[in-house]
Amino acid sequence: MSVGVRRVAKGVGDFVIEALGEAVGEFVLSLLACALLGCLVLVAYLAWSFSPRLTIAGAGVLGLLLAHGAWQTFRTSTKGRRRGLATLTAAAFGATAITAIFLLLYGTGCDCW
Template identity: 65%
Template sequence: MGIRKAAKGVSEFLIETVGEVVGEAILSLLACALLAGLAAVAYLSWTFSPRLTIAAAGLASLFLAHGAWRSYRAPAKGRGRGLAAVTTAGFTLVAGTALFLLVYGTGCDCL
């Protein structure tokens, strides 16, 4: 009975370990692909029009700054929240993507 229980414990440990390694590899590959895609978009937009790229970066910065400001500010009573909800969601998405790339994209040796 003791040998079966030990074998079952070892097999569960191996399955869990292999699952974690495969999961980490998939997340690292996804981070590398995302990072390569962002670099390609930046390169292509710069080659198309540097002025338009800088203008779009400025607008995106304003969008994210407004989202960050509305995220950490108390909501105003009696006012519409349409733009505030969109900018807050955009800021949250970009912050989550940045955190994901910080955790998994730092070991990306593909670039």
């Protein structure tokens, strides 16, 4: 076998392995997004079946905390440091934003419903 044929065969093999790895990665991420979406729906259903009023009140409090976290994240800070509740709400807002972006990218293709 000549050197050129080996190089082409190695290139094709590397391409197939990379394509297969990407396909498996996409599948795993889509599966995680579907599982996360299912868990969120289950939590909302169980909370609503337990107490609709408490669910609405909890959603309101969560909305206020996330709004405070967004405000803390995007405002121009005079001191440069956050303390206590500001740090907690900013971290909660960041985690929620990352989860929302993940679900937007991978949860939209979830055909499990």
